[in-house]
Amino acid sequence: xxxxxxxxxxxxxxxxxxxxxxxxxxxxxxxxxxxxxxxxxxxxxxxxxxxxxxxxxxxxxxxxxxxxxxxxxxxxxxxxxxxxxxxxxxxxxxxxxxxxxxxxxxxxxxxxxxxxxxxxxxxxxxxxxxxxxxxxxxxxxxxxxxxxxxxxxxxxxxxxxxxxxxxxxxxxxxxxxxxxxxxxxxxxxxxxxxxxxxxxxxxxxxxxxxxxxxxxxxxxxxxxxxxxxxxxxxxxxxxxxxxxxxxxxxxxxxxxxxxxxxxxxxxxxxxxxxxxxxxxxxxxxxxxxxxxxxxxxxxxxxxxxxxxxxxxxxxxxxxxxxxxxxxxxxxxxxxxxxxxxxxxxxxxxxxxxxxxxxxxxxxxxxxxxxxxxxxxxxxxxxxxxxxxxxxxxxxxx
Amino acid sequence: xxxxxxxxxxxxxxxxxxxxxxxxxxxxxxxxxxxxxxxxxxxxxxxxxxxxxxxxxxxxxxxxxxxxxxxxxxxxxxxxxxxxxxxxxxxxxxxxxxxxxxxxxxxxxxxxxxxxxxxxxxxxxxxxxxxxxxxxxxxxxxxxxxxxxxxxxxxxxxxxxxxxxxxxxxxxxxxxxxxxxxxxxxxxxxxxxxxxxxxxxxxxxxxxxxxxxxxxxxxxxxxxxxxxxxxxxxxxxxxxxxxxxxxxxxxxxxxxxxxxxxxxxxxxxxxxxxxxxxxxxxxxxxxxxxxxxxxxxxxxxxxxxxxxxxxxxxxxxxxxxxxxxxxxxxxxxxxxxxxxxxxxxxxxxxxxxxxxxxxxxxxxxxxxxxxxxxxxxxxxxxxxxxxxxxxxxxxxxxxxxxxxxxxxxxxxxxxxxxxxxxxxxxxxxxxxxxxxxxxxxxxxxxxxxxxxxxxxxxxxxxxxxxxxxxxxxxxxxxxx
Amino acid sequence: xxxxxxxxxxxxxxxxxxxxxxxxxxxxxxxxxxxxxxxxxxxxxxxxxxxxxxxxxxxxxxxxxxxxxxxxxxxxxxxxxxxxxxxxxxxxxxxx
Numbered sequence: 001x002x003x004x005x006x007x008x009x010x011x012x013x014x015x016x017x018x019x020x021x022x023x024x025x026x027x028x029x030x031x032x033x034x035x036x037x038x039x040x041x042x043x044x045x046x047x048x049x050x051x052x053x054x055x056x057x058x059x060x061x062x063x064x065x066x067x068x069x070x071x072x073x074x075x076x077x078x079x080x081x082x083x084x085x086x087x088x089x090x091x092x093x094x095x096x097x098x099x100x101x102x103x104x105x106x107x108x109x110x111x112x113x114x115x116x117x118x119x120x121x122x123x124x125x126x127x128x129x130x131x132x133x134x135x136x137x138x139x140x141x142x143x144x145x146x147x148x149x150x151x152x153x154x155x156x157x158x159x160x161x162x163x164x165x166x167x168x169x170x171x172x173x174x175x176x177x178x179x180x181x182x183x184x185x186x187x188x189x190x191x192x193x194x195x196x197x198x199x200x201x202x203x204x205x206x207x208x209x210x211x212x213x214x215x216x217x218x219x220x221x222x223x224x225x226x227x228x229x230x231x232x233x234x235x236x237x238x239x240x241x242x243x244x245x246x247x248x249x250x251x252x253x254x255x256x257x258x259x260x261x262x263x264x265x266x267x268x269x270x271x272x273x274x275x276x277x278x279x280x281x282x283x284x285x286x287x288x289x290x291x292x293x294x295x296x297x298x299x300x301x302x303x304x305x306x307x308x309x310x311x312x313x314x315x316x317x318x319x320x321x322x323x324x325x326x327x328x329x330x331x332x333x334x335x336x337x338x339x340x341x342x343x344x345x346x347x348x349x350x351x352x353x354x355x356x357x358x359x360x361x362x363x364x365x366x367x368x369x370x371x372x373x374x375x376x377x378x379x380x381x382x383x384x385x386x387x388x389x390x391x392x393x394x395x396x397x
Numbered sequence: 398x399x400x401x402x403x404x405x406x407x408x409x410x411x412x413x414x415x416x417x418x419x420x421x422x423x424x425x426x427x428x429x430x431x432x433x434x435x436x437x438x439x440x441x442x443x444x445x446x447x448x449x450x451x452x453x454x455x456x457x458x459x460x461x462x463x464x465x466x467x468x469x470x471x472x473x474x475x476x477x478x479x480x481x482x483x484x485x486x487x488x489x490x491x492x493x494x495x496x497x498x499x500x501x502x503x504x505x506x507x508x509x510x511x512x513x514x515x516x517x518x519x520x521x522x523x524x525x526x527x528x529x530x531x532x533x534x535x536x537x538x539x540x541x542x543x544x545x546x547x548x549x550x551x552x553x554x555x556x557x558x559x560x561x562x563x564x565x566x567x568x569x570x571x572x573x574x575x576x577x578x579x580x581x582x583x584x585x586x587x588x589x590x591x592x593x594x595x596x597x598x599x600x601x602x603x604x605x606x607x608x609x610x611x612x613x614x615x616x617x618x619x620x621x622x623x624x625x626x627x628x629x630x631x632x633x634x635x636x637x638x639x640x641x642x643x644x645x646x647x648x649x650x651x652x653x654x655x656x657x658x659x660x661x662x663x664x665x666x667x668x669x670x671x672x673x674x675x676x677x678x679x680x681x682x683x684x685x686x687x688x689x690x691x692x693x694x695x696x697x698x699x700x701x702x703x704x705x706x707x708x709x710x711x712x713x714x715x716x717x718x719x720x721x722x723x724x725x726x727x728x729x730x731x732x733x734x735x736x737x738x739x740x741x742x743x744x745x746x747x748x749x750x751x752x753x754x755x756x757x758x759x760x761x762x763x764x765x766x767x768x769x770x771x772x773x774x775x776x777x778x779x780x781x782x783x784x785x786x787x788x789x790x791x792x793x794x795x796x797x798x799x800x801x802x803x804x805x806x807x808x809x810x811x812x813x814x815x816x817x818x819x820x821x822x823x824x825x826x827x828x829x830x831x832x833x834x835x836x837x838x839x840x841x842x843x844x845x846x847x848x849x850x851x852x853x854x855x856x857x858x859x860x861x862x863x864x865x866x867x868x869x870x871x872x873x874x875x876x877x
Numbered sequence: 878x879x880x881x882x883x884x885x886x887x888x889x890x891x892x893x894x895x896x897x898x899x900x901x902x903x904x905x906x907x908x909x910x911x912x913x914x915x916x917x918x919x920x921x922x923x924x925x926x927x928x929x930x931x932x933x934x935x936x937x938x939x940x941x942x943x944x945x946x947x948x949x950x951x952x953x954x955x956x957x958x959x960x961x962x963x964x965x966x967x968x969x970x971x972x973x
Contacts, residue, residue, distance in 0.1 A: 045821040045858075052824060158824050166814060177821070178858075237871065238832060238956065239929060277801075277827070278929070294495050295864055297520050304874045315875070318868040318956060320832055432942055434912075434963050439941065488961075514954070533943045543946075545923040545936025552940025555960070560915030561892060561908075563885040587887040647934045648923050799938075799946065802930040832945040837938075868945065868956070 012037050013204040015371060016194045018181055018217055020044075021051035022157060022356055023349055024209035025164035026364025027371075029086075032171035034368060039174040039201055040165070041181060041194065043213075047161035050211050050356065053293070053325030055234060055273050055281045056160075057247050058153040058358040059097050062254060065120050067382050068334065071362055074378055076151065078361035086163035087170060090155050091276045095246040097152025098136070099254055100310050101144040109255035114147050124149045138243050138313045147251070154247045154273050157357045164364070176201075181210075184221045184346070191345035205371055207347045212291070212326035214336075214350035221343050225336060226388050227351045229326035231292065233285040233299040235307075236321040239278030243313060247273040250306070270306035280314065282307045284354075286327075295322045327353045330388075335359065337367060337383040341390075347371055348385045398486065398508050398519070402428040404746060405500060405523035407491050407688060409452075410438020411470060411732045412529035412724030415739030418453040421481040423752045428521065429485040430502060432867070436485060438531055439551060440467060440732045443558035444474050451480040454736070459762075463769045464615050465733035493864025494692040498523040498719060503869045509876055517876035518869065525719050525746045526692070529739060530685040532703065532725035534574070535840050537680050537783055538795050538805070540642040546649025550576040550679035554583060563589040565675030569652055571595040571640045573781045574679040578623040581632055591632050592671060595654055597680075598780060599637035609776035616773060639663055639787070643676060652676050661784035681781025683840045684726040687866040690859075693717050698854035700782065701775040702728030704840060705859055711764070712745035713738060721746060729778055734770035737763050785848035788841075797845070798838040800831020808845060817850045818858045819843060832868055835860070885919050896966035907964045914940065914947045914959035917970070925949050925959060926973045949973075 013036070017028045020042025028040040042048070058076060063069040083092045101110050110126065117124040125148055132146040133139055169175055176198055184206060185193035193202045210217045212229035253269035271283040285299045300322055308314045330336060330351040340346045349367045352359055362378070369376045404420055406413050409431040420427050429436075429451070436452055437444060455473035458465060486504060493501040500521045509517035534549045541547065546565070550572065553564040568584055569592045570577050581591045610617045627634060635654075641663060642653040656667035683704045686696060695708040695716035707715055707722045714721050723742040724735035741763045747753040791797075793806030803826050816825040819842065828842055829835025835842075839860055846857045886892075886908075893909030900922060907916035914937050917925065924934040925947050938946040940960050947959040950971035959970075 045818055045824070047824055048820060162816075162825055169815070175815075178818070238868065292496075295493070296495070297501055297518065301874050304871055308871065308875065315870075315872045316955065317871050319865055319871055319874070320868050321830075321834070321863055322865065323863050433961065533941070534939065543928070543933055543935060543938075545925070545934050548937050549939050552937055552960075555940040556915050556918065556937075557887060560911040560919075561887045562911070562915040562919045563887060564918070566885065589887075648936070796931075799928075799935075799944065802928055802933075833943060836943045867942075870954075 014202055015039070015205045015207065016041060016201055016203040017207045017209055018194070019209035019211055019214070019350070020046040020161070020165065020175070020177060021049050021209065021211050022047070022161045022164065022360040023211065023352065023363055024207070025161050025168060026360040027207055027209055027349055027367045028173050028175070029164040029168040029171070030364040030368035031371065032168040032173035034372060036368070036372060038168070039176060040168065041179050041196060041201070042175070042177045043180045045177050046165050047158045049213070050325035050327055051161045052158050053234065053323040054157055054232065054357060055271055055283050056155045056157045056275070056357060057097070057249070057271060057273055058155055059247065059249065060122060060151045061097055061099055061117065061124060061147065061149050062249060064333070065116060069120070069122075071378060072355070072358055075359050075362035076153065078365065079153065079155065082163070082361055085167065087166045088159050088163035090160045090163050092153060092155045093276070094150070094153040096148060096150040098132070098246050098248045099147045099251050100139070100248055101146055101251045102310065104144055106251045106255040107144055110147055110251050113254055122149065123151055136244055136246070138311055140310055140312050143310065152247060155357060156275065160357065160360065164360075181217060181220070186221065186343065189342075189344055191343060205345045205347065207349050207367060207371060209349040211350055211356070212328040214328060214348065218348070221346060223340055223342060223389060225348065225385065226331050227336065228288065228329045229291050230329035230353060231285065231287045231289045231324050232283065232327050232354065233295050233303060233322060233324045235282040235300055235303045235319055236323070237280040237282070237314065237317040238320050240280070240317060241278065242274060243280065244272060244274050244311065247271070248310070250310070268302070270303065270310065272307055272311060280317070282314075291326060293324045293326060295324050328356070329353050332387070335363065335383055336385050336388065337363065337380050338370065338385055340385050398484070398504070399426070400520070401522040401524070402426045403524045403750075404428070404527060405430065405521060406527045406529060408438065408529035408531055408724070409436035409485060410529060410531050410724065410735065411440055412735040412739035413438070414441070414452050415454060415736045416527055416529060416723060416743040417451065417480070417483050418477070419740045419743035420747065421483055423747060425482050425750070427483045429483060430489040430491055431485070431487050432490045434487055436487065439555070441471060441474055442555065444471060450476055450478045451483050451485050453477045458736070459740070463766055464613065465736050465766065465770070466615065466619070467732040470732050470736055490867040490869065491688055492518065492867055492869055494526070494688055498526045498692070500526070501864055503865070503867070503873055511876070515870035515872040518873050525721065525749070527721045527723060527742050527746065528688050528692070528726065529722070529724045529735070530688055530726055532682040532684050532729055533836060535680040535683050535781065536678070536837065537787055538791060538797055538841060539640050540792060540795050541645070542643055543796055543799055544643050544645050544649045545647070546645065546674060547643045547676045547678065550574055550580050550677045553675065553677035554580055557583055557587055563587060564677060566590060567592045567673070568675045568677055569593055569595065569671055569673040570677050571597065571652070572679040573597045573783060574681050575620065575777065575780065576679055578620070578627060580677055582623060582626055585630055585632070592673060593633035593635060594627070595638050595640060596634065596636045597639050597657065597783065599657065603780065606776055606779055609779070610773070612769060613773050613776070640676070640678060641668070649673055649676060660786065662786050662790070680783060681778060682725065682729045684729060686726055687834065687836070687862040689715060689720070689722055689726060690862050691864060691866060692720050694720060694722070696859045698859070699728065701778050702730070703774070703778050704843070713742040714745060728771060728774050730770050730774035731777065734767060737766045737770060741767060788845045788848035791845070797841055798826070798828040798831060800833050801827045803828045808842070809849070812846065812849050817846060817852060818856070819846065819860050820858055822846065834862060834866055896964065898964055898966070898968040898970060900970045901972060909965070911964050912960055913949065913951065913962045913964050913968070913970060916964040917959060917972070922972060924972065
């Protein structure tokens with residue numbers, strides 16, 4: 001037994017990353033760059049889950065000040081490097097982002113919000129309706145203003161995922177698509193391999209980056225994690241000439257944090273982004289509907305009515321596609337990153353809900369460092385699975 | 398329009414009309430949805446003009462033996478003034494099918510409450526759903542196939558049938574489809590000119606396929622008669638040549654062909670140029686499976702039936718309960734099979750509803766007819782197929798996805814990087830992400846994948862489609 | 878041969894009443910029951926739009942609502958499928 005243990009320590013660890021979404025591929029790329037022996041397993045195709053069915057917002061303004069925003073800012077820095085490093089054009093553009101104020105009641109709340117953001121050093125400014133319309137002439141004259149940050153950006157989530165995967169492959173990672181995980185092999189409370197539809201894959205370390213499906217993978221080793229699929233629907237318009245120069249979300253989403261009395265008027269908020277190709281991606285919904293990835297007429301209607309209210313010119317476009325992704329929801333809104341106490345060699349990297357794309361560069365880097373036992377640039381303690389599960393892998397009461 | 402119907406039929410072509418009339422008269426509320434301005438689908442389009450009612454086939458049609466010819470179907474079509482329980486809505490685009498047979502439908506203005514232009518989107522519940530969405534044409538892309546003047550064989554036919562307008566004064570016809578001769582005769586009948594028929598199939602291939610028609614002597618005879626008709630009218634007819642380029646600055650002016658060797662490869666130095674105002678070209682058909690896929694129906698791949706087809710049981714029910722399909726989407730085999738399957742699917746639904754008891758001798762006869770018609774499918778689809786080398790040798794600068802303007806070179810590049818499933822190749826190239834949702838390029842892309850990677854159809858995975866499967870104005874969603 | 882050299886209308890076809898529609902500001906004649914794409918072709922208009930990326934001209938391709946190549950602006954509404962729309966009297970059509 002001791003001999004076996006030594007063996008693990010003396011050779012390079014075999015690492016299996018489960019999940020071919022943006023988080024899994026980013027971890028695989030970061031690991032492969034460090035010359036680790038990594039195999040990525042994906043049950044369908046790369047980016048066939050939430051990473052292929054989402055918008056590409058890399059929004060700083062929407063993040064909770066504190067650890068969440070801190071992580072996002074670190075991620076943002078890395079996007080600039082990824083643009084050069086990845087073998088695919090990830091269409092990263094720092095367009096700046098705008099939070100649209102739609103009611104007079106939201107204005108004071110947003111003033112407070114902008115002050116706080118400024119205090120922590122974020123470049124944000126408040127614009128009145130006139131200034132906002134001067135910058136974005138197609139917006140409705142009925143809006144009350146916006147907050148603007150030049151930091152906010154957008155990226156093509158599919159290209160980003162494919163870029164990470166191809167980059168990992170270039171660095172000799174093995175990528176197995178159309179391969180389903182059937183179980184995790186363990187011995188003496190330690191991971192030894194992954195059983196898949198393509199056979200057994202030996203592993204010293206396993207990273208569960210299966211997004212909304214991460215809970216199911218956890219259950220295979222008796223770990224009960226509160227990750228739930230939360231459906232987000234997106235509407236795609238035809239490609240058209242530039243209609244908006246920056247990405248946008250509605251203030252309702254943020255204002256309610258500062259003035260809870262606004263909760264009634266804000267639903268799921270709205271988001272808009274125009275891709276390099278010219279399509280507008282309109283979002284989004286946040287629904288608990290199990291693992292159902294169907295769109296719904298009511299969901300599509302909500303998105304279209306909210307976005308056309310802000311950008312009336314949208315009414316003249318056509319919808320060419322809709323899709324829905326299952327965002328991995330966690331009760332406290334933070335991802336679950338780190339080792340699981342009950343099983344040695346098993347790591348979690350899931351639960352980013354709507355922030356997976358924005359946080360993928362930093363998540364991959366930190367997870368790679370952590371998995372290889374190296375010091376992480378940012379402490380991952382606040383994201384530890386410990387906050388949800390006990391030593392035995394059971395959920396806290 | 399109501400919110401729920403006992404049976405909803407999508408498509409009012411041969412199968413849809415046959416089904417609707419079999420279902421009528423049993424006290425059922427039947428809704429027929431069709432995206433075209435008139436009923437009839439592709440075969441009957443010129444015969445179904447404005448009527449307050451619907452259409453039916455003379456009952457004598459099904460007593461005409463095992464072979465139901467297209468000609469007989471056309472001749473036995475007749476209007477019905479007051480169809481029992483049938484509501485037919487035209488220019489209604491079914492955008493998606495959600496769980497429990499809930500249809501998302503874009504309907505034109507007159508059917509919308511307080512409508513004003515863009516129409517509206519409705520949800521309609523179907524007790525039973527019958528999809529009879531037909532087929533579309535297949536293509537083998539060549540340089541310049543996007544030039545105005547290059548069109549499908551069907552497009553040229555439709556111009557004449559629907560609007561009484563010739564595709565051009567002089568039309569060149571090419572491809573592998575049996576529609577080539579049908580179109581040529583139609584053009585000549587309408588006093589247009591056919592510059593030449595450039596049939597890609599060498600005579601030897603056709604001869605080799607003839608045994609498949611052993612139970613379809615009638616169809617073989619029909620084909621021979623068509624050829625004779627063309628011979629008499631001295632139409633220039635070349636076999637074993639492929640269109641390799643369409644030329645012209647803004648519009649088509651010339652077409653270049655190359656001879657094919659025995660293996661179907663183009664022979665260098667055999668290029669010939671034809672002046673042309675219009676080139677009608679087609680490579681057979683593929684089933685319109687977007688809606689059944691949306692509904693969650695399982696597919697099978699069968700090249701002899703036209704590629705990906707909907708999996709059905711003997712009653713034409715799909716893998717999804719209460720969703721039935723009929724016609725070309727179970728296998729490309731022409732109007733005769735569509736007619737029989739439309740009736741069969743309707744009888745199956747009636748039986749499930751308790752409106753008819755037992756399969757009956759009548760249904761048994763229909764099943765025999767269906768099998769017989771399906772026998773023709775192998776001949777038809779093999780005739781239209783081109784060898785894998787035809788896809789392998791497409792030049793890098795040829796556009797494959799017309800909507801997103803993605804070239805063969807880009808596709809080659811991504812396949813080489815390991816994107817070898819339909820889903821992943823679409824993500825890596827954007828091929829099929831445009832307005833047509835891949836209707837034109839996906840079958841081509843699929844054949845390219847098979848040819849370039851040597852995979853089996855199952856390995857490349859079946860296609861997926863998301864609602865809306867047709868473009869729809871944003872404003873249509875804003876109506877209540 | 879047709880009676881007029883440029884006329885693509887089939888001589889003996891049944892036609893509805895004559896109508897006038899407008900293409901890029903110019904009056905054109907057609908007959909009720911004809912689809913917009915056919916009526917445009919009969920007028921000699923084959924280039925219906927310009928593709929966004931390559932700038933290539935596009936025209937009729939599938940003729941049956943599948944390919945979305947024949948998009949034109951009809952009565953001010955952009956991107957309508959010409960092959961799926963019947964021409965009507967007074968209709969305003971813009972090609973690109």
